[in-house]
Amino acid sequence: MCRYRSGRGYSxxxxxxxxxxxxxxxxxxxGGSPGGGGVSRRTRSGRPVAYTPGEWRVVQPYAEKAAEQxxxxxxxxxxxxCHAWADRESSARELHGHLKTNGATVWFSxxxxxxxxxxxxxxxxxxxxxxxxxxxxxxxxxTGIQNGGGIAEKELxxxxxxxxxxPVLHGxxxxxxxxxxxxxxxxxxxxxxxxxxDAVAAKIAAAAAALPVV
Numbered sequence: 001m002c003r004y005r006s007g008r009g010y011s012x013x014x015x016x017x018x019x020x021x022x023x024x025x026x027x028x029x030x031g032g033s034p035g036g037g038g039v040s041r042r043t044r045s046g047r048p049v050a051y052t053p054g055e056w057r058v059v060q061p062y063a064e065k066a067a068e069q070x071x072x073x074x075x076x077x078x079x080x081x082c083h084a085w086a087d088r089e090s091s092a093r094e095l096h097g098h099l100k101t102n103g104a105t106v107w108f109s110x111x112x113x114x115x116x117x118x119x120x121x122x123x124x125x126x127x128x129x130x131x132x133x134x135x136x137x138x139x140x141x142x143t144g145i146q147n148g149g150g151i152a153e154k155e156l157x158x159x160x161x162x163x164x165x166x167p168v169l170h171g172x173x174x175x176x177x178x179x180x181x182x183x184x185x186x187x188x189x190x191x192x193x194x195x196x197x198d199a200v201a202a203k204i205a206a207a208a209a210a211l212p213v214v
Contacts, residue, residue, distance in 0.1 A: 041206040044103025049206040058188040062132055063207040065164050069131035070210040077105040078208040080130035082155045084140035091170055091197065092136055098201030104208055123155060132208060133159035135184060137169045142180045156184065166190065168200060 039056040041049050041063075051059060069076065079099065083092035088110050096108045107126035113119055127133075135141070135156060144150045159165040160183055167189030169177060178185040190200050 042209070043202055043205045044209045045101065045205075047102055047202055047206075049202050051203060055190070055203065058190060059203060059207045061188070062164070062166055066132050066208045067210050069164075073131065075129075077107050077126075077130045078132065079104055079204070080107045080126055080133045080155075080159070081109075081136065082133055082152060082159060083109075083136040084138055084144050084152055085150065086140035086144075087136060087138050091138060095134075095136055095168070095170075095197055095201055098198045099205050102202045102205035104201075104205040119151070120154075123151065124158075127155065127158050131164065133162070133165040134204060135159065135165055135167050137167050137177055137184070137189070138171050142172060142176065145180050156181075160184065160187075166204065168192070168204070170197065 038053055039051040039060075041051070043049060066078065081092065081096055081099070083095075092108075093110065096106055096111075099106045107130050109123065109126070112126060113122045133155075141152060144152050145156070156165075165184070165187055167177065167184055167187055169189055169191040171192075173193075174185060174189070174191070190203065192200050
């Protein structure tokens with residue numbers, strides 16, 4: 001189942017939100033040129049996270065959407081994790097664990113669909129009650145999309161229709177994703193190619209958190 005702005009001294013603080021006790025969205029940019037410096041945030045667990053300018057170009061739109069959603073829907077979970085069935089007890093569960101460790105609230109089918117419940121009804125509820133979707137793009141997911149008809153493909157279609165989806169590429173390239181799904185590839189994403197799944201999870205969790213301005 002289902003996955004920067006350049007400039008000098010850039011900062012943004014907005015979206016005073018009832019979520020998590022009146023938290024608000026905050027980012028900061030330091031550095032003298034587009035090629036240097038970066039953005040720093042913290043996860044709800046207190047872990048500091050640093051983004052390169054390129055990473056922040058990817059993450060910033062989702063951070064802003066998450067902040068808007070936190071204000072409008074304070075009771076929703078941060079993230080809906082879409083993944084291939086074959087990854088449910090491996091990379092998907094690992095990503096879910098890292099996200100939770102970093103303070104994110106995540107809808108994850110393996111934990112949130114109770115035995116005996118109607119699967120599609122629970123997935124639909126999870127989609128409605130999550131602010132941002134993550135699609136864990138692995139070889140298994142690409143195979144599932146190519147074969148068609150799986151639950152992950154239905155989840156993916158729903159997430160794409162909302163425009164709030166972050167591909168997390170794990171073991172595949174953006175070129176391989178483009179060959180299978182141009183629609184998903186059109187959304188900026190993050191790859192674990194040069195980073196660990198834990199580090200990527202922290203960056204996503206920090207982007208999804210509406211932390212108090214200090």
